Amino acid sequence: MRFGYSETCLDHDTGARHPENPDRLRAIREGLKRKHGVEYVEADPASREAVGAVHEEEYVEEVSSFCESGGGNWDPDTVASGNTWAAALAAAGQAQWAGERALAGEDGRKTPFALGRPPGHHAVADDAMGFCFVNNVAVAAQSALDDDDADADRIAVFDWDVHHGNGTQDIFYERGDVFYASIHEDGLYPGTGDAAETGIGDGAGTTLNASLGAGAADADYLAVVEDAVGPAIERFDPDLLLVSAGFDAHRxxxxxRMRVSTEGYALMTDRMRGLADRTGAGLAFVLEGGYGLDTLAEGVATVHETFDGRPPIEPDEGPKEGTEAVVDDLRDRLDL
Known part of the structure; x- marks a missing residue:
């Protein structure tokens, strides 16, 4: 794979005990050292205009000034330092790069994966939250739609982070040109992502939320992907498929409290690759969460290995009854 990476993202200092810290990227880089075919690309940072296309200008001014004045606690969980705004623009720029390269036809062993931090999927149009300041995947999606040369009219985002990407959902909730699908742990932060949230107005039917109970494992995730997320995105027929790739559902x-294995991420990667092939969509990955350093590094590495030719191993067991009920409900809600 080709990985978007910038040392600038290491300068976002959240403090020694914060789970979202620079060691996350260091662990990923260390884990990829032993893999063949790894290439790093440093993309240009996102422009203020690109960020302003998905975030309100008043918020952009407020948060950039907050960081540039030294930062601090934006909220109890979301911490900024003097270098956070530059890191956020670098992370968003990597996500833009990933989307651009996918639309340009880079796939297979050249499939792009943006390794940026801070993560982005909790950032709403007018606020930072959940460790996120700029919604990286939203910037990438909107930039693709705004680029006349990209010829992209429809974007799909699949979010496999254990937390619901409330920010990504909110930004596109009333629009019909972006489909957002999420699998997340029921009851976990930020408490959004109910199955009844399917979009409104022009966006009616373009949001899918699979809220799974604690303990869901590989077969449960695959059931949702194969029987709900996949068919919904295939019907939407996107030009670009962006994966908000968090690795915090790992067991x-x-x-x-989820039970996804490292192999589970290989299986979901394989299914996304197949989905992109069937729809003719470009495919790109954007890093979100993942707070066990070893499991985070293993997760990113297994995505790479899947594109490098290693076939994933299918699970021995089937999904739980509760998962089957979730899938049936989603199919009814979206008329799949």
Missing amino acids: HDPIS
């Missing part, structure tokens, strides 16, 4: 991640 050994310290802040969730």
Whole structure:
């Protein structure tokens, strides 16, 4: 794979005990050292105009000034330093690069993966939250739609982070040109992402939320992907498929109760690759969460290995009854 990466993202200083810290990127880089075919690209940072296309100008001014004046606690969980705004623009720029390269036809072993931090999927149009300041995947999606040369009219985002990407959903909730699908742990921060949230107005039917109970494992995630997310995105027929790739649903991640294995991420990667092939969509990955350093590094590495030719191993067990009920409900709601 080709990985978007910038040392600037290491300068976002959240403090020694914060789970979202520079060691996350260092661990990923260390884990990829032993892999073949890894290439790093430093993309240009996102422009203020690109960020302003998905965030309100008043918020952009407020948060950039907050960071440039030294930062501090934006809220109890979301911490900024003097270098955070530059890191956020770098992360958003990497997401833009990933979307651009996918639309340009880079796939297979050249499939792009943006390794930026701070993450983005909780950032709403007018606020930072959940460790996120700029919604990276939203910037990438909107930039693709605004680029006349890209010829992209419809974008799909699949979010497999254990937390619901409330910011991405909110930004596109009333629009019909972006489809947002999420699998997340029921009851976990930020408490959004109910199955009844399917979009309104022009966006009616373009949001899919699979809220799974604690303990959901590989077969549960695959059931949702194969029987709900995949068919919904295939019907939407996007030009670009962006994966908000958080690795905190891993069974050994310290802040969730899900049971996804490292192999589970390989399986979801394989299904997204197949979905992109069937729809003719460009495919790109954008890093979100993942707070166990070893499991985060393993997760990113297994995505790379899947594109490098290693076939994933299918699970031995099927999904839980509760998951089957979730899938049936989603199919009814979206008329799949």
